[in-house]
Amino acid sequence: MPDRGTWVDTHGHLFLLDEDPAAVLERAHDAGVEWIMCPGVDVATATASEELHERFGDTVLWSVGLHPHDAERWEDQRADIEALAARSHAIGECGLDYYRNLAPKDAQLQAFRDQVALAGQLSKPLIIHCRDAFADVYEVLSGADLGERALLHCWTGGRKWTKRFAELGVSFSFAGPLTFETGETLRIAAKHVPRDRTVVETDSPYLTPAPHRGEPNEPAFVRHTGETLAAIWGVDPDEVARQTSENASRIFNRA
Numbered sequence: 001m002p003d004r005g006t007w008v009d010t011h012g013h014l015f016l017l018d019e020d021p022a023a024v025l026e027r028a029h030d031a032g033v034e035w036i037m038c039p040g041v042d043v044a045t046a047t048a049s050e051e052l053h054e055r056f057g058d059t060v061l062w063s064v065g066l067h068p069h070d071a072e073r074w075e076d077q078r079a080d081i082e083a084l085a086a087r088s089h090a091i092g093e094c095g096l097d098y099y100r101n102l103a104p105k106d107a108q109l110q111a112f113r114d115q116v117a118l119a120g121q122l123s124k125p126l127i128i129h130c131r132d133a134f135a136d137v138y139e140v141l142s143g144a145d146l147g148e149r150a151l152l153h154c155w156t157g158g159r160k161w162t163k164r165f166a167e168l169g170v171s172f173s174f175a176g177p178l179t180f181e182t183g184e185t186l187r188i189a190a191k192h193v194p195r196d197r198t199v200v201e202t203d204s205p206y207l208t209p210a211p212h213r214g215e216p217n218e219p220a221f222v223r224h225t226g227e228t229l230a231a232i233w234g235v236d237p238d239e240v241a242r243q244t245s246e247n248a249s250r251i252f253n254r255a
């Protein structure tokens, strides 16, 4: 065991970074990041994510899904997504986004319900985007029984929804907003998550945590969110690294 904790970035869109991913992964390695889940957001980006897995092995796991912003493309993409899903490590990123509402609600719900069902059929983890859509995401997931394999990425719920989703048995992933000055509600919520079902992520290249705000985000920065979580939980950062990495490996079936 290394004496410094190693981290897992459960959500990094490596295909969106401007640099050669080898350089990004080297910095991640130097920062103690053991592996990264790279979620596709449509067929093209899932294919790019699979190529990263082929190039870098189990340092990069990949998933396939259709982002809610593009939900109107579901019928066009569905067959290809299902074909990729047979060999991906997870389904998603999918979900509901009623904040930006870039696709109509009924299209978002249809695409989300179908991808939840796909994860159930294949017994694979599901990466969920939930923005201002807590009640509907709760309703869809409560009929699915995915347990901890349903991972709420970049969790932004307050205390009430955190408790309700925790009772549903799902998992939670915290991103950079936990470190923001404006993140107080989220830090209160973070006290109520089940620690054995909590992971951390960057959502690279978005949502760069303090103290790197203004720079593009990258997996090497995941420890800042983890260290904030450690302060909230009142434990050592190495303990959060150990616990969240163990949770991530179990949720994503990585040995």
Ligand SMILES: [Zn+2]
Pocket: 011, 013, 039, 093, 203
């Ligand atoms: Zn994402």
